[in-house]
Amino acid sequence: MSSGTAVALTKSQSDELNPFMAMSKRFDAAADHLGLDEGLREVLRTPDREVTVAIPITMDSGKLKVFIGYRVQHNFSRGPCKGGIRFAPDVNLDEVRALAAWMTWKCSVVDLPFGGGKGGVICDPRTMSMGELERMTRRYTAAIMDVIGPDRDVPAPDVNTNEQTMAWIMDTYSMHVRATSTAIVTGKPLALGGSKGRTEATGRGVMIAVREALKKLGLNVANPRVVVQGSGNVGGIGARLLQQQGFKIVSLSDIDTAIYKADGLNVVDVLDFIKKNKTLRGYPNVQHITREEQLLLDCEILVPAATENQITSANADKIKAKLIVEGANGPTTAAADAILESKGVLVVPDILANAGGVTVSYFEWVQDRAAYFWSEAEVNQKLETVMVHSFAEVDETAKKFKCSLRIGAYILAIDRVANTYRLRGTYA
């Protein structure tokens, strides 16, 4: 995540690792291609609203502790803001800002009627009890009550938040508005108005993106070797679905460590081990390597599906993969983009590759509002249609503007938001 490192960084290194700067660099490149005027650039760059809240909680010890939380609504031109809430020790406003902007572009790339938002609370959920997490989630929800709502801003899970977190938010919001409001969050348990297929959606979208990119690359290898950084909702599920499609998953990692097996891992078994032991450490009959070594493994496909700033100017030239499909938000810095491009590595950018999650969040919101629920096959089919179509649109845009898929995705997304803004006009 952002710039949490023990080593002192130079100014240009810390700029490289600032997620909002990373977003702005790509935004500027796309805006140049589109010939956007300075005024509109400023509108689209500036978050519409940023809320910082104090969250006092009585800890299990009986002591009071104050957590700091954010909700950033980057742009609501195209509809209610949409985006996850993360709980992590290194959450900061610049990171949440960047993630909110990425949600605006992501929703626009896949043409959902949503703007972008993101939330975060600075905390270490690994050291908190369920009771403390519940009280913190409920108080955070109450604190941002005035800016969220099914027509205003609809949160979802992100790093270290899950179905249970969404259930607490849904209940707290519903208690305040004195009515059961299911469409206030997505990624809820099925019993509370969740959607079939939502848990798997981001991983499924990543799998579809890998498949579409391979068609485009014409990479003629039987059983391409895949390295997946992560093993959670995106990486773990993505790896499992890729293995089901016949891909060889040679490496997986968690927050502490990574494992490698040249002739392929049994993904389901690895995920079961992590569930039981809460770590990959000690997984038998594989080579144990560091997370840094993992990214440089000999493979055809690399799927960074953990956090930001994993592929940087410090390691990009040593990456051996031919194809990178970004399951995480912001895993590659702007400086690394240029290095990868010069090496001929194809990168499917986060705002396309991991858009499966928010796409099925949109389906969940639609089902909640209609109070009519779809089968899993229907959800998966609709997701497939959106991902395949959006991949083709990004590819066409990149060809038209002679740029990378990343800048192509930004051009497509920014153009849609800019058109909406122009049509609505500036209210004064």
Ligand code: GLU
């Ligand atoms: N947190 C996910 C993302 O970064 C999902 C957001 C959502 O479904 O609203 O795309």
